[in-house]
Amino acid sequence: MDFISDEKIIHSMSSTNEPIAEVKPGETFVVKTRGPGIPDEVFEKDYSDGQYPQRILSITGPIYIQDAEPGDVLEIAINDIEFDEEGKMWMGQWMGILMDEVQKPYLRKVKVKDGKAFFSEEITFPVRPMIGTLGVAPSEGEIACLYPGVHGGNMDVPSVAPGNKLYLPVQVKGALLATGDVHAGMGDGEVFGTGIEIGSKVTMTVNVIKGKKLRHPMVETPNSYEIIVSNEDLVEATKEATREMISFLQERLKLTFEEAYALTGQVANLKFGQVVNPIYTISIEVSKSLLEGQQ
Incomplete structure (x- = not known):
């Protein structure tokens, strides 16, 4: 099984990105994704001047899918997610549904072990593995990995998870698949602004479907x-x-x-x-x- 490292990452999805790997339809492979690279000092600053930190997502890819052509549908079976040992969750005056009510930035490091997220010594809950960002290159221009769209991208949909399949409309030759922003937990809506963002190893299998039209991303679960x-x-x-x-x-x-x-x-x-x-x-x-x- 091929292993695709996170040595090379992208911050936007585009047809001009150079592929870091190539896989065949039906092939199963593992992708390493990065955890958030946000330094702790970001959360120790005073942002009363409104000069908030820039939001960037670092995504592994792109991966060239053989035989994928514009108009095809890319099927991505998410087989497994293996987490690193620690994730981060954070918010500030620049993110979250209540960002206008936030007085100061907040960061919490969360230990992840044995299927549990340790919010604190007293509070634990089961992990909820999911991929926050999974997408293909758009037909024109570039789209920052922070944003979702017809191409997929930063959708933050909890069902993009192990045991399920994501279908994306292919827009450029080779599809140029990229993924990252994996979460060990996130409530529906992601109201805090982040889930438990964590480095991971994602095992997936891709296939190319010919002759099927798709206007928006679709998830298939067992049910x-x-x-x-x-x-x-x-x-x-x-x-x-x-x-x-x-x-x-x-x-x-x-x-x-x-x-x-x-x-x-x-x-x-x-x-x-x-x-x-x-x-x-x-x-x-x-x-x-x-x-x-x-x-």
Whole structure:
């Protein structure tokens, strides 16, 4: 099994990034991702002047996927995540849903061991492994790894996790897959501004699907399908996600728009990925049981 180190990283996703590795469809490999490189002194400063630190994500990649062409769909099976021993969670006046109410920056280092996150000696909780940032190069220009979109990117969706598959629309030759920002824990919405950001080793398998159209990222779990939509306007993201689920049910169940809309209103679950990025991410989920026998 190939091992792709984090020796070379990127801060934006672009077709001009030089691949650090190449894999074949059907191949399983391991990617090392970095933990947050934020020095402790960042949280000891006074930011009353409004000169906040710059936010940057360091992501491993890109990885060239053989046979991936624009118009294809990239299937990424997330097999396993192995954590480093310590993660970090932090916020300040520059991040988090309540950043305007924050008086001073906050940093907490969190030990991760035996499937638990040690918030303190008294408070522990089960880890919630997930990948915060997983995406491909956009068709034009570059997109900072901090932002989500049709290309995937910094979606911070909890279901992008071991045991599940992420589907992304390929936009450039080779897809140029990149990943990082792994979390040992994060509540839906990521209201604090970060999860427990931690270095990791991610085992994944990729495949290329020909002849299938995909407008937005999609997660497949053992029990559900989840469409992911990002937008600067949370209401617009909700509307677009609803439209996508209606189209999905129309196609799979051969329904009219009105029927699919009514069904979406009864069986689909709208979920928050993150609401702390300048571009919000939500998802809408439907059970596979609804579609059984309707392939």
